[in-house]
Amino acid sequence: MSKEDFIAGEGDGKMSIGRDLVDGADGLAIHAEGLVHRFGDNVAVGGVDLKVVPGEIYGFLGPNGAGKTTTIRMLATLLRPDSGTARVFGHDVVRESDAVRGRVSLTGQFASVDEDLTGLENLVLIARLLGHSRKQAKARANELLDAFGLSEAAGRQVKKYSGGMRRRLDIAASIVVTPDLIFLDEPTAGLDPRSRNQVWEIIRTLAAEGTTVLLTTQYLDEADQLADRIAVIDHGRVIAEGTPGELKASVGSGALHVRLRDPEQKPQAERILSQALGVPVQPGSDPASLSARVSDPERVSYALVELSRSGVATTDFALGQPSLDEVFLALTGRPAEDEDTAATEGEAA
């Protein structure tokens, strides 16, 4: 598939992939058309179309300030779209916001729990607000604290929790009543790798039990690990959409970085590599390094063998998954950048 195929243009350029998408109000967990939101002169979301199928994990991939949070806030009925429409399980987010709120849960980018309260009190609070009796609320809170490994910390104020614990409590608060759709805004931001893996497991379990998940992330590998489908967002627009496999195929599976023992051999190495890989090779900033975007990892081993056969010695080579930067470079021709709007969006959140 070529890059042009992948990039969603205006209207029909976008591909519907994977599952058969049912059009219309019925059948879709989220159906958004032309969502726009402005903060003053700054267009945070500039016409987002979205179809999310019930039960799938849908990933929003993009840099800070791309409009991910603003889109989620519109879908969760916290912000009114300036134009466009969105339906969640067939309910309009503006006209039937109350019905939408009855089906979804939101875990915001910054802890959406009360830091002054204990873990137990937070969950009891939410359970009471959702209609549980005092006794049921306490039982439900304890059940969730236990499932999330927070029983010991139940009586501690949340401000004394670690980042991972706080995030788990946050998700627990979102499933006091099992939602049909959960919004997770950068669920692993700032977490250590172990906590991140725990959150990933929780998200997979949620989806396996039938909850539709819409998550935002800045990391391709996270979207790759979790999402059934990914939308790449930039400047408030969806610039590409598809399964992780399709996305990676369109941007190349990664980059090969090679470092030569003798910088003098650089021109020769460049020629051999570009021939073997069938792609252009970029000379790195370092006089001894070269890199190339590769679409087919199998050709890499062939290229490396070719190098040594020609007497070009390498000290180091690496094949990496494409970073968000590389995805953006492939899709837009420029690297991902944290836009100025990040500040506005952060404030809004």
Place this chain on the structure above:
Amino acid sequence: MTTPTASAQPVVREDALRSALASGKRPKRPNALSASLTFGWRALLKIKHVPEQLFDVTAFPIMFTLMFTYLFGGAIAGSTGEYLQFLLPGILVQTVVFITMYTGMGLNTDVTKGVFDRFRSLPIWRPAALVGALLGDVARYAMASTIVIALGLILGFRPEGGVIGVLLSVALVLVFSFSLSWIWTALGLILRTPNSVMMVSFMILFPLTFASNIFVDPRTMPSWLETTIGFNPITHLVTAVRGLMSGTAAIPQIGAVFLSCAVLIAVFAPITMYLYRNKK
């Protein structure tokens, strides 16, 4: 795919999580009152965990009562003992009304945190979070009232209206403060920082409390000022509270207070709710 089995005892218990997800049925929605009371409970929990926030409800009453009694008593009424009989109902009103200002500041801080996003995304009666916060504040006002009255009694204040008169007057002050707080909730949602909320609140509160009958009898003032003061809702409240405490309250005096309350809520509650719904 990677599996997180870093430790022998996994932190997240998948089987327990699965069963928790399977049993997470949605109960019947709580009614407006129940949701508001739950938020009131949250406010009380915050007092329990952050007792420092009681500083204002203890410091203000003591400071105001002592300062005004002893500074002005001799000059205005000839003796501090005489003046205290006149001043205490007024100082009760001033203290509690001043403390209502912290409602707006608290809300301003609260709303900027992520937890308000969660509250706003719940399927509940929407004003509940604000009404509940105000109900929690009523507990703080009650505390401040108790301190003012206890201090007054120690200094020699003797209410003719007895225990019932005092309790009714406190209740009236609480109802009025709850109504007045809607001004601060609206401000708390409009202004950007807690500091600016405080500044604006002070600029409203100073004229509102001093240009009233709290400290001196308005008949001693120029007639234009006396007339103006007659329109101040604080004046009506102080008159009613004095009446209740001295056992001479008349229905129209109390009626005037309830009318001010109704107007305050009718104007500022919808403004607050509009701002709350459209908060970015």
